[in-house]
Every structure is written in structure tokens, then in C-alpha cells.
Amino acid sequence: MPGRRCYQRELLAHAQEAPRRQRALFELLTTYLPHADRALVGTRTILDYLHTTLQLRRPSGDRITARMLWRWRRDHHFPLLRGAWRPRYCTPAITSTFAVTAWVLSQVDTDQILLFRVGKCTGGAAEGTRPRRPLVEKPPSPPGIGKGRWKRPLAMIEIGETRAPSHGA
Secondary structure, three states: OOOOOOHHHHHHHHHHHHHHHHHHHHHHHHHHOHHHOOEEEOHHHHHHHHHHHOOEEOOOOOOOOHHHHHHHHHHHOOOOEOOEEOOOOEEOOEEEHHHHHHHHHOOOOOEOOOOOEEOOOOOOOOOOOOOOOOOOOOOOOOOOEOOOOEOOOOOOOOOOOOOOOOOOO
16 A cells, blocks of 8 residues: 555665665765764774764663674674784774764664663753652661562560479479
């Protein structure tokens, strides 16, 4: 039926179009903002850029790991020149901010099930819909209730004087 969307057909069309879009975005960035491109040297630097600047997270919401970068490079053409381990030295992985940004912008959407999810910034945002502190303070928890796990309350048992039973009198 004309006019109906087919997600599989859109994904196939995107897979064919993505490399051209990525090249075009990279050329656009390097043409108009050549002074803003930075090299990202080292896995930790690349992961920090993805996490803090681009706000990319795992689909579960956790931080992206180095293993994910290597898988993206292998399966999804993530722009990364891997480092080398030699007996006497090692060299770090390297990419650039424009190459990574162009790759992210050439994906289908911001909630890729196998790749990443774009998360919201949680650190020190001035705007928001929920107050930082509750308007009414909660009453303290009863003893024995802890955070996350229930803690057994301490029980005090008093033992009174005991008398030895008398045998016949």
C-alpha cells in the first residue's frame, strides 16, 4: 500500500546512503570549522568525548566501553585507527572529533539498539522539571530499614534470675 512505512526498507536505504552522508558531513565540518577539529588520542580520551560531549550511552544507559568501540570499528565503520601493542612499546588509538561527530550524525536515529543511545545531561544542569531537594522532608526510616537492603534490627533480650529447681523437700 503506498504511503505506508517499512522499517526494514528504510534501514536498507540508510545502509546504502550512510557512507555518502558521513563523507558529506565530515567535509562540511572541515570546510566551515577547520579550527575546531581536535585529535582524540587514547581510548580513555575517546570514551570521555563520547560520554561528556556527545552524551552517548550504551542502550542500557551505562558508559560506553572500549570493547564497544572495537566492535563498532569492525562492524559499523566507526572512524578509529587502533593502537598497536609491541613487545617494547604500545601506541594509542586515535580519531578526530569531526570524524566521530560525522559518524554519529550519519546513523539512523539516536536510539540504536546495537550501538548507542543519546542520554540527557545529568551533571549540574540549571534547568529541569524536578526540584533537587524534596519540598517536604521525608521522615527518618524506622530502625532496621537500610538503603536497598533490609537490615535485621538488633534485639535485646533480658534474662531474669533463674532458680535451680528443687528436688524433693
